[in-house]
Amino acid sequence: MNDVNRFSDELAAFYDASHEYGGVGDKSFYLDAAMGADGPVLEGACGAGRLYLELLRRGVDADGFDISPAMLDILREKATVEDVEPTVWEADLRSIGADRTYSLAMVPYNSFCNLRGVNDQLAALEALYGVLDSGGRLLFDVYVPRYDTIAESFGEWQEVREVDYEGTQLRGRSRATIADQVKQTYRTEQELVDSDGKVLSRDEFVLSHLPPQQIELLARHSPFDRWSVSGGFDGEPLADGDSVQVWELVK
Structure with missing residues (x-):
């Protein structure tokens, strides 16, 4: 990931407005996982807070990070209006910089695709592994290349x-x-x-296009103990015709 993917101020605001109420389809899945977590939650690539702020609204002990300062500025502005206190910082998936560990880490909405090389992809998995408690889970989704x-x-x-x-x-x-x-x-x-x-x-x-075979190989070479994949947010097995692959890796 030699060139990190950021947003200008204008496009960050546009992206936020376009996705705040859009039909991404992942909201219930990640919120349920976070609310059921037995400890703090970390959201990687939290952006302008589409999911992260909802975690705070629901009383989840959650931190977040994102590579885009413009996105984090929008998140903080929203938090001020809603009178919630976010704990977010600028970082990318390969070098998180958290000062505590978590029972759940999640990287929603294709953000793992920003990692374009095997070294970067493995570095991200190692970094996420490093901030999880024993038995902690990493959840992320990426699209199925069609x-x-x-x-x-x-x-x-x-x-x-x-x-x-x-x-x-x-x-x-x-x-x-x-x-x-x-x-x-x-x-x-x-x-x-x-x-x-x-x-x-x-x-x-x-x-990056990330077919499931490549992600499984990355998981096999990562420090994680076990992993599984679903074909969408309903927990069904990944099958031909699915548009989303949802991965769970367990420490």
């Missing part, structure tokens, strides 16, 4: 939605393209444009 999606939508701009940013109506759009076929990475471009079509802010990220 050839039909790549063939049909890669290379085309996708209109996301319109949001109001500091009194100006902006339209967001994104485009995915193959970055490196051998390394199985793809590039996501995100832009905010005004009513005249002028691009006001632009970010570009490179992420």
Whole structure:
């Protein structure tokens, strides 16, 4: 992960507005796991607090970290309005910097895909292992790479939605393209444009396709004692046609 994936202030605000009430589908799964945890909870890549702030609202003893200062600024602003006290800091998945251990660590919404090389992926698993109590669990989800999606939508701009940013109506759009076929990475471009079509802010990220065989190999080479995968957030076995793989690794 030589170049970390961050967000500009504008696109962080747009991302937050786009996902706060969106149909990501993971909310109940992670909240139930956190509320049932026998000890503190850590959320990696907590972003602007879509899940993390809900943990605080429900009284969960939770910490969080994210690589994007712009995202954390939004989280802290929301926390101030809601009168809750977050414990969050800037860090990436390979070097967490926590000052205590946890019974549950979770990395939601494809964030593990930001790790583009085997060394980085293993470093993240080792770092997450290191902040867990004995018997602690790591939960994370990543999408299932879909050839039909790549063939049909890669290379085309996708209109996301319109949001109001500091009194100006902006339209967001994104485009995915193959970055490196051998390394199985793809590039996501995100832009905010005004009513005249002028691009006001632009970010570009490179992420990894992570099929389940690769994640299992990573788990086998990690310090974790056991692992399992489900095909979605309902606990059913991973099967052809599933769009999400949900992993549990146990220390």
